[in-house]
Amino acid sequence: MTAAILCQNLAKDFRHMHKEPGLSGSIKSFFVRNYERKPAVRDFELVIEPGEIVGLLGPNGAGKTTLMKMFTGIIVPSSGRLEVLGHVPHQREMAFRRKIALVMGQKSQLWWDIPAMDSFLLLQKYYEIPDTDFKRRLGTLTDLLDVDRLLKVHVRKLSLGERMKMELMASLLHQPEVVFLDEPTIGLDLVAQKNIRDFILAWQRDHRTTVILTSHYMADVDALCKRIVLVLAGGKRFDGPIREFESVLGKQKFVSVDFEGPVDRQLALWQGLDASWNEDSTHVELRIPEDQLRSTAAAILQQLPVTSLSMEKLPIERVMNELLVKPQLLADPQL
Amino acid sequence: MKTLKRYGAIYREFVNNCFAAALTYRLHFILLIVMDLIFYFTILGSVEFLFQHLDKIGPWGRTEFMFFMSFMIAVEHLHMTFISENFWEFSYDIRTGRLDFILLKPVGALFIIFFRSMRPGTLLNGFFPWAYLIYFGSQLHLNALQWLALPLLVLLGLALLTSVEILISMSMFWIVESMGVNFFRMQLQQVARWPDFVYQYFAQKFFSYLVPVLLVGSAPVSFLITGDWTGLSKMLGLLVICWGLIGFFWRKGLASYESASS
Numbered sequence: 016m017t018a019a020i021l022c023q024n025l026a027k028d029f030r031h032m033h034k035e036p037g038l039s040g041s042i043k044s045f046f047v048r049n050y051e052r053k054p055a056v057r058d059f060e061l062v063i064e065p066g067e068i069v070g071l072l073g074p075n076g077a078g079k080t081t082l083m084k085m086f087t088g089i090i091v092p093s094s095g096r097l098e099v100l101g102h103v104p105h106q107r108e109m110a111f112r113r114k115i116a117l118v119m120g121q122k123s124q125l126w127w128d129i130p131a132m133d134s135f136l137l138l139q140k141y142y143e144i145p146d147t148d149f150k151r152r153l154g155t156l157t158d159l160l161d162v163d164r165l166l167k168v169h170v171r172k173l174s175l176g177e178r179m180k181m182e183l184m185a186s187l188l189h190q191p192e193v194v195f196l197d198e199p200t201i202g203l204d205l206v207a208q209k210n211i212r213d214f215i216l217a218w219q220r221d222h223r224t225t226v227i228l229t230s231h232y233m234a235d236v237d238a239l240c241k242r243i244v245l246v247l248a249g250g251k252r253f254d255g256p257i258r259e260f261e262s263v264l265g266k267q268k269f270v271s272v273d274f275e276g277p278v279d280r281q282l283a284l285w286q287g288l289d290a291s292w293n294e295d296s297t298h299v300e301l302r303i304p305e306d307q308l309r310s311t312a313a314a315i316l317q318q319l320p321v322t323s324l325s326m327e328k329l330p331i332e333r334v335m336n337e338l339l340v341k342p343q344l345l346a347d348p349q350l
Numbered sequence: 351m352k353t354l355k356r357y358g359a360i361y362r363e364f365v366n367n368c369f370a371a372a373l374t375y376r377l378h379f380i381l382l383i384v385m386d387l388i389f390y391f392t393i394l395g396s397v398e399f400l401f402q403h404l405d406k407i408g409p410w411g412r413t414e415f416m417f418f419m420s421f422m423i424a425v426e427h428l429h430m431t432f433i434s435e436n437f438w439e440f441s442y443d444i445r446t447g448r449l450d451f452i453l454l455k456p457v458g459a460l461f462i463i464f465f466r467s468m469r470p471g472t473l474l475n476g477f478f479p480w481a482y483l484i485y486f487g488s489q490l491h492l493n494a495l496q497w498l499a500l501p502l503l504v505l506l507g508l509a510l511l512t513s514v515e516i517l518i519s520m521s522m523f524w525i526v527e528s529m530g531v532n533f534f535r536m537q538l539q540q541v542a543r544w545p546d547f548v549y550q551y552f553a554q555k556f557f558s559y560l561v562p563v564l565l566v567g568s569a570p571v572s573f574l575i576t577g578d579w580t581g582l583s584k585m586l587g588l589l590v591i592c593w594g595l596i597g598f599f600w601r602k603g604l605a606s607y608e609s610a611s612s
Contacts, residue, residue: 029608084609089450091605107604112456124451128371137363141455143356169374 019225025059025095070240078249116186120198131181142189176207233332275320382471408547417486424479435467441528447610503570513592523603
């Protein structure tokens, strides 16, 4: 079976201009340009099978969006091999364009000054969707996203969450085989985020669509992705099941403790547990290795006025934060 | 045939959407109509004024000159209605990365970029340029064949003007901030608004061969008045060259397109 996405030694460089601050810098740069080539993606290897939902994670500027734009054929790689559904994306064959869709949380493909329904009718013509299929798909998407009353409202009058639902509809009407979601929940409130996540899960389950997701909200990744790829400084630093990612810092539990009153932060007990305190020292969050969990929890309960103690697996968000601060923790670049 | 039908259906949706968007802002819609009318009347009025003090400009008297101006207004009317807006949008598309979505659609991207926006208000003004053209054409005693050729020649002029502008707009891939390119285009329209004999030798050659906007009106009107085919054959040849170059620079532009950050 053809891989949904296959890339080998993929790289992309961008050229940036450097300008000294101030008027003299502006005048100087008008005559003499100081350019620097910066690798945005380098030596990237990835295979994604059809039907997978994969999360691309990484801080701002890591290269996630550049990868998405190369996968969709919007920009041309500097070097390396890239195939999506057996096509070379930047050759932009019509057959390829019919099979993919891209949703960008910060950009809109809908016409701003008309209702979304008018944009959908245009998309029907772009993708040559027969009337009966179009009506059926529109009905399904409208029901799933509960947007019946919004179809005839001007896009510029929709809330961010409502607009994002319309963007998703616009991207799925032609039933793409691969959907690229770049920050689809950015700026949305918690309820809207959950609605979007639930919809994506339901859609993917029904259609077995391959989904590539980037998001800064770990809740999105946690809810949607079985596999994640961590991108740091343009390179792949982790590629595997999300459950493995959670233990990339070692097998640890996340423990949250509340106390009756303030406790001493300097106790030897807290050493090596990455303690994170509230302001009045009545609440602490700890990362405890699984083999020390029983003894450490017992010590806390015995020595301190504990009112509540809860433990859970290490949240992905915390793993991510730790890795962003200390990327050297991922010793093996091809982990 | 199937492709033509498909693109026709897409264009119909473009028109529907543009009408829907334009009619949303009623006062803006009416203002554009008034503005276009003022533009037509000032152009024709200024030439009329000149001929109150002169008998001839170059080889042409008032009727020939006013016929030329009406011809150019008819070309510009179609240009303003169906094309002009898209050049400004293309610049915005590149700066903001909105071009990304256009590139993903399974339709010729150049078609979407340069034909998706139109100005419905300007379309409604179509009566005036064509009324002037017919009025001055009848004063020139055009024969039946010339009347039949007239709309085709207006379309040929529009095709050349648009092609030259699209070719120039390819530079937006590298320039990015494209207000300068758009103002350059508008200045070229200004150049084309006068017959070629108004210009000195070097300017005439430059704007007839290198940036051939002088042919837009001068070649078809000369053909109608004198029956000279040379200008028309130059137009057809330059159209082919223009589209060859557009194809070349389009591919180069896409290869260097970096898209705006999200």
